[in-house]
Amino acid sequence: MEIEMITGRIAQNLEHLKRYTSTPDAGCTRLPFTKETREAVDYLRKEMEEIGLEVKEDAAGNVYGILRGTDPTLPCVMTGSHIDSVLHGGNYDGIGGVVCSLEVARQIVEMGLEHKRDLVVIGFMDEEGMRFGTGYFGSGAILGHRNAEYTRQFSDINGVTIAEAMREYGLDPDKVEDAAWPEGSIGNFVEAHIEQGPVLDQKNIEIGLVTGIVGIQRYMVKVYGRADHAGTTPMDMRLDAADVAAKVISKIADWAREKADGTVATVGLIKVPNGGMNIVAEEVEFTVDIRSMNNDNINDIANRIKAALTRECKIMGGSFKIDTKLVITPVELSKSMLDKLETSCKTHGFSYMRMPSGAGHDSLEIGQQLPTVMVFVPSKDGRSHTPVEFSRYSDLAKASVLMTDLIADLLNK
Numbered sequence: 390m391e392i393e394m395i396t397g398r399i400a401q402n403l404e405h406l407k408r409y410t411s412t413p414d415a416g417c418t419r420l421p422f423t424k425e426t427r428e429a430v431d432y433l434r435k436e437m438e439e440i441g442l443e444v445k446e447d448a449a450g451n452v453y454g455i456l457r458g459t460d461p462t463l464p465c466v467m468t469g470s471h472i473d474s475v476l477h478g479g480n481y482d483g484i485g486g487v488v489c490s491l492e493v494a495r496q497i498v499e500m501g502l503e504h505k506r507d508l509v510v511i512g513f514m515d516e517e518g519m520r521f522g523t524g525y526f527g528s529g530a531i532l533g534h535r536n537a538e539y540t541r542q543f544s545d546i547n548g549v550t551i552a553e554a555m556r557e558y559g560l561d562p563d564k565v566e567d568a569a570w571p572e573g574s575i576g577n578f579v580e581a582h583i584e585q586g587p588v589l590d591q592k593n594i595e596i597g598l599v600t601g602i603v604g605i606q607r608y609m610v611k612v613y614g615r616a617d618h619a620g621t622t623p624m625d626m627r628l629d630a631a632d633v634a635a636k637v638i639s640k641i642a643d644w645a646r647e648k649a650d651g652t653v654a655t656v657g658l659i660k661v662p663n664g665g666m667n668i669v670a671e672e673v674e675f676t677v678d679i680r681s682m683n684n685d686n687i688n689d690i691a692n693r694i695k696a697a698l699t700r701e702c703k704i705m706g707g708s709f710k711i712d713t714k715l716v717i718t719p720v721e722l723s724k725s726m727l728d729k730l731e732t733s734c735k736t737h738g739f740s741y742m743r744m745p746s747g748a749g750h751d752s753l754e755i756g757q758q759l760p761t762v763m764v765f766v767p768s769k770d771g772r773s774h775t776p777v778e779f780s781r782y783s784d785l786a787k788a789s790v791l792m793t794d795l796i797a798d799l800l801n802k
Contacts, residue, residue: 402436402491403488406488409425415776418475420473420476421520422558437494440454440498441498450527452472458508464506465507465576468493468511468796469510469513470581470582471487471528472484474517483516485582490510496790506800513528514526525717533570535565535568537564579763582763587771598742599765603680604682604684604687604717604720605687605717606688612673612698614672619667619669628669629670630670630671630673630707637694637697638675641677644689645679654680682719720753722762730795
């Protein structure tokens with residue numbers, strides 16, 4: 390099938406989906422369980438129906454379309470990515486992979502391929518974790534990793550819990566476990582995604598074949614001191630939460646650098662509630678995101694943070710609290726599926742390289758349990774999670790062709 394035709398269809402889908410943002414002049418902001426997500430889901434439903442898929446939405450807010458095979462007892466082949474975005478993000482992260490998967494289904498239908506297994510194209514709810522500070526909600530739900538208690542445990546900056554947001558969206562959080570697929574019903578998962586880094590773009594390589602995905606731990610840390618006057622309170626009589634937080638935060642990046650193997654640690658948000666220039670800080674909140682292909686490195690940095698907080702709070706006289714937002718271990722992706730994708734790259738003449746992913750994806754959650762593979766396409770200048778994020782539609786088309794080769798084979802295994 391002509392790459393130009395596929396490129397045009399992908400472009401049409403993504404150009405339309407760009408409309409569904411709450412910040413139309415400042416990037417894509419499509420947070421989970423919002424009006425913008427509903428509009429994007431309704432558009433995807435229409436596209437799935439036009440292809441001839443049997444369309445459903447589950448109890449977690451995922452949308453999926455099924456192309457039925459001849460043997461419903463066999464585990465399906467699932468492909469897709471996420472619908473949501475970060476605040477003021479780009480128009481390709483996540484949703485580009487969903488559109489690639491739609492295009493795979495179109496190509497399978499147009500090929501007239503008879504197949505035994507069902508093909509499932511899915512758009513996941515809340516991969517990013519931007520609104521509630523968690524992540525992988527929809528992909529975790531299909532694996533049975535989310536329940537009603539989970540939806541009441543986390544809230545957004547306005548105090549709205551996942552459960553409350555789900556109700557407003559039209560879902561029942563008490564039924565979220567209904568989104569779980571029976572064990573053995575999903576055979577393989579295939580995901581396309583923009584790289585979100587500079588490697589493919591700098592090397593002028595068309596395709597990245599992802600060998601593994603880093604593990605991630607995320608924490609919200611709160612340090613508690615005492616509010617006092619900044620001018621009249623002697624330094625040795627202060628319970629200064631900002632002083633403690635700063636001493637710990639200043640070490641975190643260096644602890645990651647010590648590992649020297651791609652481990653990263655980020656403090657992406659710092660807040661001083663009720664703070665002021667002339668007030669000793671009573672409370673400081675900050676987030677920590679730690680990632681590595683080596684889970685021992687992640688645990689070591691997390692333990693160092695807790696030890697440093699304990700030590701500094703003891704000196705200062707205050708206290709701290711750590712809320713765990715996400716813990717997920719690194720995953721190696723399917724070598725057999727990678728080999729098939731590599732063969733397809735050679736057949737089509739696409740340049741490629743094998744590479745790890747430093748970003749988390751729905752494949753990180755799913756790959757813990759199921760044979761999973763990812764295909765990357767270049768991100769211009771490596772930029773992502775920003776309005777300037779850009780990937781060529783032609784590269785996404787090439788990814789969809791590779792995925793179609795692989796999935797067409799898997800559907801008859």
